[in-house]
Amino acid sequence: MVDSPNTDQIYLQTRDSAWRVRAQRGWELTRTMLANPTTVIGLTIVVLLILMALSAPWITEPNTPDAYQMPRDWSAVRVPPGSPGHILGTTNRGGDVLYGVIWGARTSLKLSLMVVSLTVVIGVVIGSVAGFTGGRVDEVLMRIVDVFLSIPELIFALAxxxxxxxxxxxxxxxxxVVFWVKYARIMRSQIIRIKQSEYIDAARVIGDSKLRIYLRDILPNSFTPVMVQATLDMGNIVLVGATLSFIGLSEAGIAEWGVLVSEGQAGISAGRWWAPTFPGLMVFLWALAFNLVGDGLRDVFDPRTESAR
Amino acid sequence: MMSEGAEKNPSKSPAPVVASVADLQVHFQSKRGIVHAVDGVSFDIHDGETLGLVGETGCGKSVTARSFLRLVPKPPGIDAGGSILFRPRTTCDACEGRGCESCHQTGRVSAGCSACSGKGCSECVQSGEETLDLMQVSNSRMRSLRGDRIAMIFQDPGKALNPALTIGSQIAEVFYQHRSAEVLDAANVDVSGIDPGSLLLKRQAAQQSRTIERTLLKIPPLRSRRNQITAAVDDMVADALAETQIANPRKIMQRYPHELSGGMRQRVMIAQALACNPDLLIADEPTTALDVTVQARILELIHELQQRRQTAVLYISHDLSLVRRICDRVAVMYAGRIVEISDADQIFQDPRHPYTRGLLAALPSATQSRGKLAAIEGTVPELVDPTPSCRFSGRCPNEVETCARFDPHLQSVGDEHSVACFIYHEPPEGSGGRPTLAARSS
Structure with a gap:
């Protein structure tokens, strides 16, 4: 009576437990991701940058009292890269560029992690409410989202x-305030899509409550695009954040790449290229690396875009 | 209002009625008007029988079936009227489930009416049995019925299982939702005391615990009892799976849906649906997504489990040859109406309604030589704001003027056989003649 006993046997022999299945699936996804060289490059840079951010207090002497403030060495102002004690040179106010680059990574990590976690939570909650309730609530929330999306990201944040x-x-x-809207959109569309799946009907048929269906069936199945977007945003946020700092919306003297670029830009015409170049390069690397990883994740989770590689 | 003939069930049939649909109307709001997807459908389902609901795509058979579980999305769906009376059943007191005279050897009797304790009142239509109108009951009552008293098997088992959860946890869900007392019992957990842990375990068995409570349950003395619950549920799940003759249920439980073949997935769906021994099983084309060899086995399985448990099955299909094989009675639907309802044998040997005749004639047979396939001419009518006329008019080979102006109702033409056609009963006054079976020469 058992259909195709042979295949059944194969299924049973190859895998043993749910845990192993999960591990296997994870490993398969990782392998698919690592098969793409650009993703590997991105991942390597991301790991290096995060390592640098985490180990900042050990690779440089933290400035006292606030390590996030640039140390000022007034005896060595505007020295070029390679000078003793200042490998990457100093700014016109005696700030060590290397210190700024390293602690800037820490600042960026702090910034992007905080913004991403907050926006994901806000976006997922609002998107879920909109998608799950539907009707007028959905309409109102999505019009608010539209308003937010209609203003250009950078200008809105700037304002x-x-x-x-x-x-x-x-x-x-x-x-x-600027970045949560995307998550709300993604989450809503995912929930509306998943809500129409037959297994949601099946869950209702066995008597599950709405909340339980949301937590067990809808949320786990709609989360991957949010994760991909979050990875991409880890890069974008640092880019926009650095822009805002560059314009001067951050505290002066903080070890942040945008602030450093802004501090050094006046010296470019005088040939002091190092102060803006190194932090600028870091912003570039950071944004690039996270975008590469995000694209890699998207390729793995959404096979439809795979051919566009 | 529609079909007096179908409602009166012959006294011959010993099995009590489990569910009775009366003049069910489900409409849908659309941009072009109101679609009458189900327009006055009436039929009864008896305990332990298989009723086939046959019709082409879009005739309203799925909507009818989904109405039993209130799964029709609203909006755009509109309950336009009618009722679905459902009589949940309990174990027979006289024989304690072994089967005796008073329960027709099924071991189960209708649950008593809570309002009059079996004496008969207006609430239970004088039957003394608990009768629930599925269109009216509260949402929480509906939830307690779903999966427990009424279950459903879906068309595509690949889509009806959550890809992110193991098979075991998806079947366990039914037990957690509806059998928490049995789960605690099987785990030998005494929850009658005032022990604060027992309350936690009770909530755990009903899957209501919050994060803090789940953390509390990880503390050693409670953990062992919690593990007992998990083990008990695992046993119940394994038993449910074993009943579907799936090989190695313990291992299947730990699989994810994507790792199973289509036939195995459908077995899992069946195990889940029959886990709580429902009174009514709705099978919405359960074998359409499977290939023919697996299909036969799944049908056998459903039939066998149904026989053993005396579950009534509402079987929805467009496959006539299949329906003939497995159904006791057959209702033929066309454009939101039931046009003919009868015993399966009778309907296949002696089809009355021109539509049923057309359907049967369109069945390609193995003995016939190759040639043009027979088909019913024309297309299904628009169901947007229909005028009073026979729905089959325009396609019917026996049509006369009357058919386009008056609406035939389902009326008895003999033993448990009802047809909605003017050929078999007198059209109303002032009509333009009566159709006959002699086919138009064309």
């Missing part, structure tokens, strides 16, 4: 940060 006044916290706030 909010400018209104709040120059500070690093305000940059975080401004970015959160």
């Amino acid at each position: 909010i940060a400018a209104v709040l006044g120059p500070s690093f916290t305000n940059i975080i706030l401004a970015l959160v």
Whole structure:
């Protein structure tokens, strides 16, 4: 009576437990991702950057009292790269560029992690409410999202940060306000899609409550695109954040790449290229690396875009 | 209002009625008007029988079936009227489930009416049995019926299982939802005491625990009892799976749906649907997505489990030859109406309605030589704001003027056989003649 006993046997022999199945699936996904060389490059850079950010207090002497403030060495102002004690040179106010680059990574990691986690939570909650409730609630929430999306990202963030006044916290706030909308959109469309799946009907048929269906069936099956977007945003946020800092919306003297570029840009015409170049390069690397990883993730989770590689 | 003939069930049939659909109307709001997807459908389902609901795509058979579980999305769906009366059943007191005279050897009797304790009142239509109108009951009551008293098997088992959960946890869900007392019992957990742990375990068995409670349950003395619950549920799941003759249920439980073949997935769906021994099983084309060899086995399995448990089955299909093989009675639907309902044998040997005749004639047979396939001419009518007329008019070979102006109702033409056609009963006054079976010469 058992259909195709041979295949059944094969299924049973090859795998043993749910845990192993899960591990196997994880390994398969990782392998698919690592098969793409650009993803590997991106991943390597990401790992290096994060390592650098995490080990900042050990590779450089932290500035006292606030390690996130640039140390000022007034005895060595505007020295070029290669000078003793200042491998990457100093800015026109005696700030060590290497210190800025390393602690800037830490600042960027802090910034992007905080903004991404906050925006994901806000976006997932609002998107879920909209998608799950539907009707008028959905309509109102999505029109609000449309309003937010209609204003260009950078200009919107700039406006909010400018209104709040120059500070690093305000940059975080401004970015959160700008970036949550995408998650709400993604989450809503995912939920509406999953809601129409037959297994949601099947879950209702066995008597599950709405909340339980949401937590067990809808949420786990709609989360991957959010994860991909979050990875891409890890890069974008640092890019926009650095722009805001460059314009001067961050506290002066903070070890942040945008601030460093802004501090050094006046010296470019005088040939002091190093102060803006190195931090600028870091912003570039950071944004590039996370975008490469994000694209790799998208290829793995959404096979439809795979051919576009 | 529609079909007096179908409602009166012959006294010959010993099995009690499990569900009774009366003048069910489900409409859909669309841009072009109101679509009458189900327009006055009436039929009864008796305990332990298989009723086939046959019709072409879009005739309203799935909507009818889904109405039993209130799965029709609203909006755009509109409950336009009618009722679905459902009589949940319990174990027979006299024989404790072994089967005796008073319960027709099924071991189960209708649950007593809670309002009049079996004496008969207006609430239970004087039957003394608990009768629920599935269109009216509260949402929480509906949830307690779903999966417990009424279950459903879906068309495509690949789509009806959550890809992110193991098979075991998906079947366990039914037990957690509807059998928490049995789960605790099987785990030998005494929850009658005032022990604070027992409350936690009770909530755990009903899958209601919150994060803090789940954390509490990880503390050693409670953990062992929690593990007992898990083990008990695992046993129940394995038993449910074993009943579907799946090989190695313990291992299948740990699989994910994508790792199983289509036939195995459908077995899992059946195990899940029959886990709580429902009174009514709705099978919405359960074998359409499977290939023919597996199809036969799945049908055998459903039939066998149904026989053993005396579950009534509402079997929805467009496959006539299949329906003939497995159904006791057959209702033929066309454009939101039932046009003919009868015993399966009778309907295949002596089809009355021109549509049923057309359907049967369109069945290609193995003995016939190759040639042009027979088909019913024309297309299904628009169901948007229909005028009073026979729905089959325009395609019917026996049509006369009357058919386009009056609406035939389902009326008895003999033993448990009802047809909605003017050929078999008198059209109303002032009509333009009566159709006959003699086919138009064309």
